Amino acid sequence: MTGMESPRDIRARIARSQWTKPTTGLAPAYAQANVVILDRRYAFDFLLFCVRNSKPCPILEVLEPGVTEPHATAPGADIRTDVPLYRVWRKGRLEQEATDITGCFDAGMVSFLLGCSFTFEASLTGAGVPVRNIEEGKNVSMYVTNRKCASAGPFSAPLVVTMRPIPNDLVMRAVRITSRYSLAHGAPIQVGDPGALGIRDLDRPDFGDPVTVKDGETPVFWACGVTSSLAVLSAEPELCITHAPGHMFITDVLNETLAAL
Amino acid sequence: MTGMESPRDIRARIARSQWTKPTTGLAPAYAQANVVILDRRYAFDFLLFCVRNSKPCPILEVLEPGVTEPHATAPGADIRTDVPLYRVWRKGRLEQEATDITGCFDAGMVSFLLGCSFTFEASLTGAGVPVRNIEEGKNVSMYVTNRKCASAGPFSAPLVVTMRPIPNDLVMRAVRITSRYSLAHGAPIQVGDPGALGIRDLDRPDFGDPVTVKDGETPVFWACGVTSSLAVLSAEPELCITHAPGHMFITDVLNETLAAL
Numbered sequence: 001m002t003g004m005e006s007p008r009d010i011r012a013r014i015a016r017s018q019w020t021k022p023t024t025g026l027a028p029a030y031a032q033a034n035v036v037i038l039d040r041r042y043a044f045d046f047l048l049f050c051v052r053n054s055k056p057c058p059i060l061e062v063l064e065p066g067v068t069e070p071h072a073t074a075p076g077a078d079i080r081t082d083v084p085l086y087r088v089w090r091k092g093r094l095e096q097e098a099t100d101i102t103g104c105f106d107a108g109m110v111s112f113l114l115g116c117s118f119t120f121e122a123s124l125t126g127a128g129v130p131v132r133n134i135e136e137g138k139n140v141s142m143y144v145t146n147r148k149c150a151s152a153g154p155f156s157a158p159l160v161v162t163m164r165p166i167p168n169d170l171v172m173r174a175v176r177i178t179s180r181y182s183l184a185h186g187a188p189i190q191v192g193d194p195g196a197l198g199i200r201d202l203d204r205p206d207f208g209d210p211v212t213v214k215d216g217e218t219p220v221f222w223a224c225g226v227t228s229s230l231a232v233l234s235a236e237p238e239l240c241i242t243h244a245p246g247h248m249f250i251t252d253v254l255n256e257t258l259a260a261l
Numbered sequence: 262m263t264g265m266e267s268p269r270d271i272r273a274r275i276a277r278s279q280w281t282k283p284t285t286g287l288a289p290a291y292a293q294a295n296v297v298i299l300d301r302r303y304a305f306d307f308l309l310f311c312v313r314n315s316k317p318c319p320i321l322e323v324l325e326p327g328v329t330e331p332h333a334t335a336p337g338a339d340i341r342t343d344v345p346l347y348r349v350w351r352k353g354r355l356e357q358e359a360t361d362i363t364g365c366f367d368a369g370m371v372s373f374l375l376g377c378s379f380t381f382e383a384s385l386t387g388a389g390v391p392v393r394n395i396e397e398g399k400n401v402s403m404y405v406t407n408r409k410c411a412s413a414g415p416f417s418a419p420l421v422v423t424m425r426p427i428p429n430d431l432v433m434r435a436v437r438i439t440s441r442y443s444l445a446h447g448a449p450i451q452v453g454d455p456g457a458l459g460i461r462d463l464d465r466p467d468f469g470d471p472v473t474v475k476d477g478e479t480p481v482f483w484a485c486g487v488t489s490s491l492a493v494l495s496a497e498p499e500l501c502i503t504h505a506p507g508h509m510f511i512t513d514v515l516n517e518t519l520a521a522l
Binding site: 040043044047048051052059062064072150152153179182260 | 301305308312313325333411413443521
């Protein structure tokens with residue numbers, strides 16, 4: 001599978017379970033999405049959580065109860081089959097991972113597609129800003145911070161951030177570039193001070209892998225979509241389905257159409 | 262009452278019904294909001310309508326069921342008393358106008374505050390772009406277009422736009438300036454061609470007043486918050502409360518904090 005395949009072709013392959021790995025680097029010109037699926041009785045409160053916390057949870061599309069096709073962002077796709085790996089949660093606990101959730105999706109379920117930092121990683125590398133997790137072939141480093149998101153109904157969560165070490169003289173360029181992508185977490189929320197976020201040791205991320213921070217580099221922190229997973233689990237819904245970390249839904253939306261100015 | 266009064270002071274005066282007129286020009290540095298209040302059973306679908314149509318319906322704040330204080334945008338305010346003039350609708354029909362809705366607000370009601378173009382009008386005039394409706398002391402011209410908003414549940418509406426005639430050589434400046442305010446309708450949706458929007462006669466707006474279009478000026482069209490009123494009425498809810506046109510809720514949010522880049 002190469003970066004030249006269309007999102008539609010890649011999704012078709014994923015639907016046949018011929019691709020069950022992370023989606024980093026696939027169809028790099030197109031936006032990928034975090035996925036959260038839960039019952040309609042939680043839908044207002046969870047949508048409000050996303051609206052109130054748009055940096056970690058930027059809304060790309062919401063599918064109304066029972067709708068399986070993301071008409072706006074991926075016409076023809078099926079949210080029940082087109083994610084490489086799902087996680088099925090019962091009362092906030094992981095029950096199983098699955099490549100197809102057709103069996104547990106019902107007419108009351110609402111699906112949320114939320115923006116992902118893969119969108120701005122392509123723009124960073126395209127502008128000469130190195131992205132260490134890509135260079136080292138690792139998952140990005142993620143940390144639970146001491147900042148609380150605004151809660152909504154039963155949903156609450158600490159802000160989760162990603163960290164990328166940026167050469168000191170390129171930090172402002174990284175800020176400028178990512179600021180354009182408000183639907184992919186936008187500008188960093190912190191530059192250079194892990195302690196201010198309550199992060200004690202960059203080498204021990206809460207999710208993902210540690211990456212090398214070189215001399216002359218500054219750790220830069222962006223809001224992270226994993227925040228949405230912590231929020232949805234905080235409510236301990238009877239049933240909830242998310243993508244497995246790194247195994248995103250690939251949309252037909254060009255990254256550049258999400259950019260401001 | 263002058264432009265120097267604080268939003269808090271103006272709201273206090275409004276709460277005492279000492280100001281029941283339109284709010285244009287009051288506390289011009291601060292964002293004003295369209296108001297929609299309706300029962301919680303409509304809340305998910307209406308919030309989704311706003312998310313799907315963020316140009317006409319940019320969300321500043323949503324108050325959960327029964328909450329009367331806009332904690333995020335106007336701490337200490339009361340959504341039941343601090344709008345100069347409300348409209349109370351039953352099954353989509355206007356029942357009465359009121360300066361206080363304490364009597365019909367109940368624990369199930371959800372309040373939506375949506376951005377308003379007053380925010381960018383101040384920036385336009387501040388950058389030397391004339392705003393004709395202000396110059397002529399009129400309400401802005403509004404038109405129902407031939408474009409349909411994305412619907413959500415029972416909510417649907419045509420896109421409503423405002424029109425401001427802009428001197429030809431300042432059109433790009435007006436586009437550039439308003440593009441920064443995505444929470445106040447953002448960039449124009451059309452420049453120079455009323456017919457493309459299905460507007461037959463600029464002198465006969467559907468809402469507001471006609472204004473003079475001079476030789477050497479181009480009509481420029483922006484998405485309008487009145488769209489949200491048409492959407493909410495389309496569902497014919499048992500009870501719904503909105504602000505009366507032009508009689509907005511004044512927040513403590515500085516316009517400039519809503520601006521991108």
